[in-house]
Amino acid sequence: MSHRNAALTPRHRLKVARLVVDFGCPISEVAARFQVSWPTVKRWVDRYLAGESMQDRSSRPRTSPNKTPKQVTKRCVSLRMRLREGPVQLAARLDIAPSTVHRILSTARLNRLSYVDRATGEPVRRYEHSHPGSLVHVDVKKLGNIPDGGGWRYVGRLQGERNRAATPGKPKNKWHNPRLGYA
Missing domain, CATH: 1.10.10 (Arc Repressor Mutant, subunit A)
Structure with missing residues (x-):
């Protein structure tokens, strides 16, 4: 512009x-x-x-006389989903060029078999967002389980063990000791 x-x-x-x-x-x-x-x-x-506008016009042609008919496009997509064949095989069935079949499948987002669910033959539906920023972002932080009164690095090993044993409400492991590690 x-x-x-x-x-x-x-x-x-x-x-x-x-x-x-x-x-x-x-x-x-x-x-x-x-x-x-x-x-x-x-x-x-x-x-x-x-009396026309002085704005820039689109370079896209108004008509496309050689456009692939909608019936052929629909049949190509349905055969792809049903038979899961490649463009060359589908082109032989439909009697059109393989490049045309590839263009139709690319437009329908079915050009790769990995885009099609193997069990149902339906296109894989991905979770897409309607506008930028609509994704909820969650940060995860690991916090150490520090006993009340301080851990062994701050108060020493002996006092740290006493604090750990005396801390109420902390989750316990299977030996009924306070769980170590991260929260």
Whole structure:
């Protein structure tokens, strides 16, 4: 996207078209003034006269006459899920090119057999988020089970053992001693 004062923005295209249509300036002079070719100025003038927008148009074609029919696409996907065959085998069954089958399967996210559940043949459904930041993030931290009164590193081995034995409410192991390790 260009900045708002660039020479080729929709606002300047409208200025170019108005100079030619409303003020009668020659197309070649307007093209030289705005440093564009005269066919470009002519295109913008024709759009202005037709009442069309001066915005950038998509380069995507309006129609695709050679597009694969929906019936073939549906049949290709259903055969993939039912038979779990590759593009070459499916292309032979459907009488179309393997590259076309691969494109259909890629669009349907079935191009790899690992994307299909082996038991049911259905596409694997992954947990996806509707928008960024919707995942709940949980941090886990290990905390040492320190007995009341301090552990052996702080108060020494003898007092640490006494504190550990006298600490109430701590989980016990199978020998009825306070559980060591982390919480």
